Amino acid sequence: MSESERLDAxxxxxxxxxxxxxxxxxxxxxxxxxxxxxxxxGEDEHEDNRSRAREIKEDAIxxxxxxxxxxxxxxxxxxxxxxVADDAADANxxxxxVADDADADxxxxxxxxxxxxxxxxxxxxxxxxxVWETDLGEFVVQIAEEAPSHIVGPSLHKSxxxxxxxxxxxxxPEESLDSAEKLTAFAREYLGGRIDxxxxxVTGANFxxxxxxxxxxxxxxxxxxxxxxxPDTHVAVAGIEKIIPSVAELEPFAELxxxxxxxQEIPQYLSLLTPPVDTPAIDFDSEDEPNFGNSGADxxxxxxxxxxxxxxxxxxDDLRETLYCIRCGACANSCANFQSVGGHAFGGETYTGGIxxxxxxxxxxxxxxxxxxxxxxxxxxxxxxxxxxxxxxxINTVVRDRINRGKDPGFxxxxxxxxxxxxxxxxxxxxxxxxxNFETMAKIGSAxxxxxxxxxxxxxxRKAMESVLGVDARRDLPEFERTTLCDWAEGRESRVExxxxxxxxxxxxxxxxxQTERGEAAVRVLEALxxxxxxxxxxxxxxxxxxxxxxxxxxxxxxxxxxxxxxxxEDGYDVVVVEPSDLAMFRRxxxxxxxxxxxxxxxxxxxxxxxYVFGLLENGANADALPAGDGDGVAYHSHCQQRTLxxxxxxxxxxxxxxxxxxxxxxxxxxxxxxxxxxxxxYDLSMDVGxxxxxxxxxxxxxxxxxxxxxxxxxxxxxxxxxxTRHPVELLDPAGG
Amino acid sequence: MxxxxxxQFQQSLSRLDTAWTVVSTDELAxxxxxxVDPPAVGAExxxxxxxxxxxxxxxxxxxxxxxxxxxxxxxSRMGIASLxxxxxxxxxxxxxxxxxxxxxxxVVIKASDLRSxxxxxxxxxxxxxxxxxxxxxxxxxxxxxxxMGALVQGVHGPEQVHIVIVRDNE
Numbered sequence: 017m018s019e020s021e022r023l024d025a026x027x028x029x030x031x032x033x034x035x036x037x038x039x040x041x042x043x044x045x046x047x048x049x050x051x052x053x054x055x056x057x058g059e060d061e062h063e064d065n066r067s068r069a070r071e072i073k074e075d076a077i078x079x080x081x082x083x084x085x086x087x088x089x090x091x092x093x094x095x096x097x098x099x100v101a102d103d104a105a106d107a108n109x110x111x112x113x114v115a116d117d118a119d120a121d122x123x124x125x126x127x128x129x130x131x132x133x134x135x136x137x138x139x140x141x142x143x144x145x146x147v148w149e150t151d152l153g154e155f156v157v158q159i160a161e162e163a164p165s166h167i168v169g170p171s172l173h174k175s176x177x178x179x180x181x182x183x184x185x186x187x188x189p190e191e192s193l194d195s196a197e198k199l200t201a202f203a204r205e206y207l208g209g210r211i212d213x214x215x216x217x218v219t220g221a222n223f224x225x226x227x228x229x230x231x232x233x234x235x236x237x238x239x240x241x242x243x244x245x246x247p248d249t250h251v252a253v254a255g256i257e258k259i260i261p262s263v264a265e266l267e268p269f270a271e272l273x274x275x276x277x278x279x280q281e282i283p284q285y286l287s288l289l290t291p292p293v294d295t296p297a298i299d300f301d302s303e304d305e306p307n308f309g310n311s312g313a314d315x316x317x318x319x320x321x322x323x324x325x326x327x328x329x330x331x332x333d334d335l336r337e338t339l340y341c342i343r344c345g346a347c348a349n350s351c352a353n354f355q356s357v358g359g360h361a362f363g364g365e366t367y368t369g370g371i372x373x374x375x376x377x378x379x380x381x382x383x384x385x386x387x388x389x390x391x392x393x394x395x396x397x398x399x400x401x402x403x404x405x406x407x408x409x410x411i412n413t414v415v416r417d418r419i420n421r422g423k424d425p426g427f428x429x430x431x432x433x434x435x436x437x438x439x440x441x442x443x444x445x446x447x448x449x450x451x452x453n454f455e456t457m458a459k460i461g462s463a464x465x466x467x468x469x470x471x472x473x474x475x476x477x478r479k480a481m482e483s484v485l486g487v488d489a490r491r492d493l494p495e496f497e498r499t500t501l502c503d504w505a506e507g508r509e510s511r512v513e514x515x516x517x518x519x520x521x522x523x524x525x526x527x528x529x530x531q532t533e534r535g536e537a538a539v540r541v542l543e544a545l546x547x548x549x550x551x552x553x554x555x556x557x558x559x560x561x562x563x564x565x566x567x568x569x570x571x572x573x574x575x576x577x578x579x580x581x582x583x584x585x586e587d588g589y590d591v592v593v594v595e596p597s598d599l600a601m602f603r604r605x606x607x608x609x610x611x612x613x614x615x616x617x618x619x620x621x622x623x624x625x626x627x628y629v630f631g632l633l634e635n636g637a638n639a640d641a642l643p644a645g646d647g648d649g650v651a652y653h654s655h656c657q658q659r660t661l662x663x664x665x666x667x668x669x670x671x672x673x674x675x676x677x678x679x680x681x682x683x684x685x686x687x688x689x690x691x692x693x694x695x696x697x698x699y700d701l702s703m704d705v706g707x708x709x710x711x712x713x714x715x716x717x718x719x720x721x722x723x724x725x726x727x728x729x730x731x732x733x734x735x736x737x738x739x740x741t742r743h744p745v746e747l748l749d750p751a752g753g
Numbered sequence: 754m755x756x757x758x759x760x761q762f763q764q765s766l767s768r769l770d771t772a773w774t775v776v777s778t779d780e781l782a783x784x785x786x787x788x789v790d791p792p793a794v795g796a797e798x799x800x801x802x803x804x805x806x807x808x809x810x811x812x813x814x815x816x817x818x819x820x821x822x823x824x825x826x827x828x829s830r831m832g833i834a835s836l837x838x839x840x841x842x843x844x845x846x847x848x849x850x851x852x853x854x855x856x857x858x859x860v861v862i863k864a865s866d867l868r869s870x871x872x873x874x875x876x877x878x879x880x881x882x883x884x885x886x887x888x889x890x891x892x893x894x895x896x897x898x899x900x901m902g903a904l905v906q907g908v909h910g911p912e913q914v915h916i917v918i919v920r921d922n923e
Contacts, residue, residue, distance in 0.1 A: 171900055
């Protein structure tokens with residue numbers, strides 16, 4: 017990305033306008049098809065495949081040096097060659113030599129992100145070779161001289177009409193290419209001739225099987241089959257991380273890869289090739305000779321295994337799992353921001369989508385990852401989509417932390433450098449500290465309310481916040497309550513004698529200082545269902561600093577929370593959480609921030625509020641103690657992180673059980689995502705993402721009560737529809753109405 | 754090893770817009786003759802008891818014949834009933850070219866060579882690998898692309914696939 021293309025509000029607006037429609041349509045289609053395909057095969061079987069694939073990748077990366085040796089032995093025994101390239105220049109030099117030895121004039125390629133990574137086309141063209149991309153999507157971006165916008169669909173940002181215009185301008189065909197069929201027929205004819213003439217065929221490899229020296233290729237068009245069989249010389253280029261031990265380990269990946277990528281049960285063509293293959297060489301110069309021209313030529317095979325930063329990633333405890341990636345693009349398709357702007361914004365030099373942060377940081381460096389890393393909001397919708405269970409939000413957080421520190425420690429001293437808590441603020445920009453320390457602001461804001469709210473909302477204050485902190489003036493600021501939830505709770509006696517359960521309601525920062533009414537409602541609901549409720553004075557979970565990449569600060573918060581809450585768990589209290597993003601901290605991120613045992617105890621001892629209400633009702637609590645829904649309509653937007661934890665269903669079930677008619681949104685994220693929607697340069701993107709949610713609710717907003725579990729989602733819905741979005745627990749409040 | 758059912762295979766093929774015909778051994782030559790749109794090329798079948806010799810199919814074609822062919826006929830030693838997949842083997846006979854160039858691909862497979870699902874197919878593949886037969890394409894339906902703005906069948910591979918399922922001698 018050049019300086020002029022840096023990701024600012026203008027660049028995002030331009031991309032939303034020029035590419036947004038196509039990106040949305042195509043990524044959402046892939047995403048919907050993935051959900052359908054997983055449902056068709058069954059969640060359990062899909063989970064088994066994911067677990068097995070994960071284990072195989074962990075083991076293979078652990079044993080990588082040995083597997084590289086075994087691959088070399090097997091390929092050489094088959095009559096091929098293995099070259100392990102240290103970096104892009106090394107790989108390109110070797111492939112140029114291979115082409116030179118083959119007296120090649122032209123090279124045909126099937127789709128390979130790894131060759132994009134090393135800029136192979138440019139290197140071969142500099143040697144005077146013609147290079148043709150034969151995957152139609154790659155061919156389109158090659159002709160357009162653009163970068164791929166998606167790992168799986170390189171040209172999915174282009175409409176059919178744009179491709180028609182591009183091809184007619186470039187090739188000046190006799191007949192208009194005004195349909196997908198005509199474009200495809202033209203490209204087949206054009207590229208078919210190029211393939212027949214080429215001396216060298218380059219493919220990638222989705223998997224390399226060490227024991228037999230085989231490669232697996234996943235394609236739909238058939239071009240990889242041609243590139244691997246028609247030219248006498250076949251060069252396969254793959255990152256070293258693509259190696260698995262043998263064909264026996266391929267099975268779960270064969271199940272997963274197309275289902276995750278495009279929702280197909282299996283690709284049109286899954287090639288298992290052990291080159292040089294037995295298919296005879298073909299000689300188009302002897303076109304009337306039988307037996308494919310009676311070529312008699314020997315096939316040549318070169319496997320180029322690329323390091324280019326991967327061995328260092330393997331040594332990096334946080335980036336390592338990037339190497340498990342099978343490049344299916346599910347993290348991009350399931351990402352609300354990606355669905356709006358695509359890989360030309362959400363991507364680096366080569367890779368696109370959530371996992372791109374790991375790849376670009378490892379291969380190019382943190383400065384490249386820094387160009388787009390903020391587009392990951394940590395919503396976590398990619399976590400369950402990833403077929404090898406990579407914690408993609410965590411990789412984004414870690415890289416953000418490294419970027420904040422303003423230095424690129426390099427991998428040699430990464431382990432020594434670590435994440436030293438006291439160094440947090442040294443390089444962290446003011447703005448990230450502002451958002452990351454929201455708790456401090458909330459405390460002061462609440463203590464000085466309503467004056468603080470009045471001052472903050474003045475035009476002058478908003479102008480200053482926009483210019484100094486980049487807080488968009490079009491957003492409403494949270495209004496702090498003078499009486500916090502903790503204050504309110506302290507002033508009451510527990511109303512329940514002989515309680516069924518004892519609950520410690522966690523006062524998350526928003527519920528404690530801003531949305532106190534949902535906290536109060538939660539207390540009353542729990543009491544009505546027979547629980548004793550206390551609201552302990554506990555600080556923020558660390559969600560806010562973590563979202564800004566301030567891991568050391570988040571870690572300190574996590575420790576403080578666990579110190580305060582675990583004694584309650586020990587005493588038999590259940591921890592109940594209103595804000596889903598904080599519960600997600602306890603369940604997911606604390607695994608990285610706390611000692612294992614503390615994380616497990618807090619994870620097991622804590623519940624989302626409606627999940628807990630569901631449990632109480634299941635165990636005999638009387639639903640009649642809560643107001644009935646009487647068939648009233650509710651439009652419910654669950655929270656992204658809540659859905660990743662599989663918890664949205666409890667809210668739906670409880671509301672339905674009380675007699676509400678529930679309509680649930682099916683967007684991946686509301687687009688607000690904590691601080692993201694407040695940032696000036698992302699305001700348009702945030703509203704664009706939110707527009708999809710608004711579309712689903714707008715028509716019904718008059719006849720249904722709009723509820724949302726997350727604070728950010730409530731704020732976003734308030735600005736998209738009209739103020740008044742509530743938390744579902746408020747509908748259950750015996751004192752509400 | 755479980756054998757996949759012909760009925761399930763047929764259902765899968767229907768989902769893939771892939772036609773099929775079930776024949777006895779004796780009917781094979783006549784059926785292939787019916788199914789090919791000329792000119793046709795072929796790779797001799799990988800079965801001792803079945804051959805394309807008596808069919809209007811050019812075996813071992815020249816490059817020009819390959820390019821001009823409308824139909825390509827190959828055999829397959831393994832199919833997957835749950836998916837409608839057939840294995841195209843990389844053989845000296847040139848199956849890979851014959852299966853790729855012509856717009857119509859006719860595949861001859863024995864009913865007894867159908868595996869029930871991908872897991873069973875991998876069992877077969879592992880045994881083939883052990884026997885040093887280690888290059889296959891698992892082909893499922895016609896070649897396709899969505900890269901030109903809509904789903905189109907027939908890109909670098911065939912636009913139509915027709916499977917001939919040969920019933921075993923009883």
